[in-house]
Amino acid sequence: MNQHDFLIALLVFLVAAVVAVPLARRSGLGAVLGYLLAGAAIGPFALRLVTDVESILHFSEFGVVLMMFVIGLELEPRKLWALRRSIFGYGGAQLAACALVIGVTAALAGAPWQVALVAGLGLALSSTAIALSTLTERNLFGTPAGAASFGILLFQDIAAIPMIALLPLLATHGAEGAAAPGTTGWLAAGKAVAVIGLVVAGGRYLVRPALRFIARTDMREMFTAFALLLVVGIALMMDAVGLSMALGTFVAGVLLADSEYRHALEADLEPFKGLLLGLFFMAVGMSIDFAVLARSPWLVLGLVAAFVAAKTVVLALLAKHFAIARGQRLLFALLISQGGEFAFVVFGVAGGAGLVPRETEALLVLVVALSMVATPLLLLAYDQLVAPRLGGRRARPDEAITPQDNPVLIAGFGRFGQIIGRLLYSQGVGVTVLDHDPDQIEFLRQYGLKVFYGDATRLDLLEAAGIARARILVVAIDGMDESLQLIDRVRERFPELQIYARARHVSHVYQLKDRGVHLFEREMFEGSLMLGRRVLEGLGFDPAEARNVALRFRRHNIQAIDRFYPHYTDQKKLVSLARQARDELEEMFRQDREQRRQREEAEWT
CATH class of the missing domain: 1.20.1530.20 (Na+/H+ antiporter like fold)
Incomplete structure (x- = not known):
């Protein structure tokens, strides 16, 4: 294949991929199928834009070689x-x-x-x-x-x-008829082992x-x-x-x-990974003999x-x-x-x-x-025919909950709620859990946890679960709107009940405070702060100093939320306060660094 033929073949590959793959993705068929169809279309059994069978085999082998390299690199x-x-x-x-x-x-x-x-x-x-x-x-x-x-x-x-x-x-x-076949096989195996060892x-x-x-x-x-x-x-x-x-x-x-x-x-190599796999699938598509299908x-x-x-x-x-x-x-x-x-x-x-x-x-x-x-x-077909029926099966009637008398009721038992529930369970604290995922409930019940299926925003189910006798309601529902809806209903019916809530972000915090909920935790904040503290330690900060920096940042962030809260519906005012808080934080840390530098100089003099 001369240079001109190579460039033409390259152009054909690129055009076929650029046309077929986006169409396949938009049709919901996936990129792999798009590459296969593109290769089949340009191959020797369709449009015959590429007809050299040996070149097809070389392309296919090269694609496999490169794909195996990527798999090994990730292992x-x-x-x-x-x-x-x-x-x-x-x-x-x-x-x-x-x-x-x-x-x-x-x-x-x-x-x-x-x-x-x-x-x-x-x-x-x-x-x-x-x-x-x-x-x-x-x-x-x-x-x-x-x-x-x-x-x-x-x-x-x-x-x-x-x-x-x-x-x-x-x-x-x-x-049949090979001389010393066992010897030949063992010799080949020995060579293979020797090369792999080398x-x-x-x-x-x-x-x-x-x-x-x-x-x-x-x-x-x-x-x-x-x-x-x-x-x-x-x-x-x-x-x-x-x-x-x-x-x-x-x-x-x-x-x-x-x-x-x-x-x-x-x-x-990451930018080349998708193209290399695409090259392999196009080569596979080109090598398919549709004459067999026709016969x-x-x-x-x-x-x-x-x-x-x-x-x-x-x-x-x-x-x-x-x-x-x-x-x-x-x-x-x-x-x-x-x-x-x-x-x-x-x-x-x-x-x-x-x-x-x-x-x-x-x-x-x-x-x-x-x-x-x-x-x-x-x-x-699964998404259109089977999944809706499974969804309907999952949307089964809420369970008839026998009267419970536990001090804590947890609404939502995903990643956030599970940690709370396991902590309380380990200390012998009685917990009643409501969740709407039947697979999750079936799994948790194998470990002896008392989890009931039902919509936690329904007051009748909450009452059956013993909310009137509970001291604390933990709202750990994933959806922000559902959690706020639950809190509204509980606040109206049980105004004295203590509510501890999971907050997804600062906007959710403000809406919780609107409802009088002041006991909440942002799901990412504490973990992110702790990891940031570990990063400082990894960079050589003294552990005590890293802890103090993290605590000061945490205190400043909480104070900023309290300061922003009265103005969170006023976007201009909120932006102004956010800039002011950022400047204050930078100045605070600048002063800390200056004081540390002065202490270090005093120690050396």
């Missing part, structure tokens, strides 16, 4: 250890169960054992890019379903490495000094250049002994993740439907043992029900090693690609 040993249960426990169970079900089904359908094995292993893998993107968009990382999904995906990324490396050895061992040892003793030398040049772009040099060098070493280059790039990424310069490298459309669609359904059922059954709430099990299963990007590599390696016929390889690739296309559509 910290501490993170791996903290997630060991969800990674190795959940991930191992998922991979084994899905591979067994798919492989056995393929064998019963008449497939040779080599094809059944490759299909089971390859189709058990899920798409890291699609699933992680969906978890981010839906803010599910903090949920049990999100944590389990992330652990499983991470285990799959790790498991794909030996899977890809061992398939050629399996083919070598099983080749890479690890070299990384431990050479990578850090090299990075230190590059850092002294004060040339930021050299970090990127060195990363690429390391990737290409190790990849070529792996390729020389017959292993997948993806294994080498993964090791290279882990080596850089273990260095003290990891964050600088991540910052330099046997019902066979292909039937295999896709059967594959996604089988994997969804297996994952939904496993979710019961993964501490995932009942209402999230189907969503969890759909998130990782598709085939994964590494399946393309597994099938390619297996096809090249002769384990799978080329026609079967093309069919499996097409099934995986269409399952990836199906995932955004299934999630849209």
Whole structure:
């Protein structure tokens, strides 16, 4: 390919991505599907704007290599250890169960054992890019379903490495007529172990000094250049002994993740991460043989439907043992029900090693690609059809609360309310809790906490919960409007009841004070202040001095709120007071620094 052809191909890639990806995102299908569709459109089986099959394969391999480098770069040993249960426990169970079900089904359908094995292993893998993107968009990382999904995906990324490396050895061992097949396999395995050991040892003793030398040049772009040099060098070493280059790039990424310069490298490579993954998916889209779909459309669609359904059922059954709430099990299963990007590599390696016929390889690739296309559509169907019913199920009638006689009633038992409740519970203080999240209630009741389902803003439920006999009401509801509505109703019915409230921000504080609530805590203020104090200590401040600075800042902030409160509806006056308070705080700290300097000079004289 000459320079002119390269520039034309680059232009085609960029135009296709810029057109297809935003349209897919706006349609709710996701960026990954947009890249796949763009690659399919410009590939040799559609518009034929790019027809060189070898170039497509090179693009695809380069995308996998770079993606593996990014995954390795983000894999910290501490993170791996903290997630060991969800990674190795959940991930191992998922991979084994899905591979067994798919492989056995393929064998019963008449497939040779080599094809059944490759299909089971390859189709058990899920798409890291699609699933992680969906978890981010839906803010599910903090949920049990999100944590389990992330652990499983991470285990799959790790498991794909030996899977890809061992398939050629399996083919070598099983080749008929080969001289001393066992010896050949062990020799290849020995070479692989030797090269991996050389890479690890070299990384431990050479990578850090090299990075230190590059850092002294004060040339930021050299970090990127060195990363690429390391990737290409190790990849070529792996390729020389017959292993997948993806294994080498993964090791290279882990080596850089273990260095003290990891964050600088991540910052330099982050802008390229999305484009590199996009390049990979476009290459995958271009390599899909739609002629197979045209020849046997019902066979292909039937295999896709059967594959996604089988994997969804297996994952939904496993979710019961993964501490995932009942209402999230189907969503969890759909998130990782598709085939994964590494399946393309597994099938390619297996096809090249002769384990799978080329026609079967093309069919499996097409099934995986269409399952990836199906995932955004299934999630849209879930949102439209299943989620509303689950929401209706969650909106069940409030529970009939038996009369309670506890001194404290907590309305809302999320992150904020739980800390209060656990503290009181540890000291033997009777607490009655009202919350509207049934999954949360089901989870907390397993630990013996007395939590009732219901709308805490309803006075009849509050009375049934014993608010008339309670001494303190803790309002820890997430929504500001709901918390104010609750306080209004309680103040009218029980004017003598003490109310302690969670304040989301300063504006919420002012509205609480309007209602006579003066016992409140801003949810972020104290924690942020404490962390700021720790930062001062980390910078060399004396701990006592850092504490005094934090306390003075806290006192000044509270006084400023009290001073601003009468004028908080007057925007001009509020801005003027805020500027005045800022100037006062700066002057106060300037005087403190001056007094400290004078004390230090007096000590030296």
